[in-house]
Amino acid sequence: MSAQVVAGELQLELYKIDLSQVISKYIGETEKNLHEIFQEAQLSNAVLFFDETDALFGKRSEVKDSHDKYANIETAYLLQKMEEYQGITVLATNLLNNIDEAFLRRINYVIKFPFPDSEYRERIWRSMFPPAAPVSEEVDFTYLAQRFEIAGGNIKNVVLSSAFLAAESGEEIRMKHIISSIRHELQKSGKIVARSEWEDYE
Structure with a gap:
């Protein structure tokens, strides 16, 4: 969302890089894919967005075999x-410590998004x-915010899921749908929800 805001404010296109289409098990293919991405972005002056970037910008390791060698080359x-x-x-x-320090030196701004408080x-x-x-x-949005300490991404999933539950039952989106979601x-994520957390709207 932040990347979209940056691109929108600058009136530029946003290119989200699909890592599954970039990283290849074949030697030289990853570099070729990266070259094409940066070349196209340079022509269009687009904002490049790498999500889950630690998978691609990870720390270089000691070379113990050919896999390490080619990973470091990439x-x-x-x-x-x-x-x-x-x-x-x-x-x-989500894993800033896994980013190679050489990349961090080239990053102008590091913006941390803290876990949201109830407000x-x-x-x-x-x-x-x-x-x-x-x-x-x-x-009751205040109740939801104070009772359940979940991040924005989880809230988005809950909202979508509760909308489907409500549509399935032919009702408005109610607390029972949201609590169930x-x-x-x-x-x-493996968390157990105690009955006391939701019994008010059972």
Whole structure:
């Protein structure tokens, strides 16, 4: 979302790099793919966005076999292309410590997004439901924000899931749909939700 805001403010195209299409098991293919990406971006002056960037910008390792050697070559090549590229590149990761220090030296700004507190969680909850969504008046955004400490990405999943549940039952989006979706979202990450967490809206 932040990358979209940057591109929007600058009135530039945003190219999200699909790592599955970039990284190849064949020697030299990854470099070829990276060359094409940066070449196209240079022509269009686009904002490049690398998500889960630690997979591509990871730390170089000690060379113990040919795999390490070629992995380090890919990293070095990427460093070179980053140096040459005149446009804006946005990198996103949850694992900053896994990024090679050589990349960090070339990054002008490191912006950390802290886990949202209850005030921000409430704002996220309210903003996730579009105005046209049939949300019941019983939905208590303050309760949701204070009771459930989940991040924005999880809230987005919950909102979408609760909308499907409500549509399936032919109802407005109610607290029971949201609570059920929260339980499912937390269970996906292995968290157990105590009955006291949701019994108010059982």
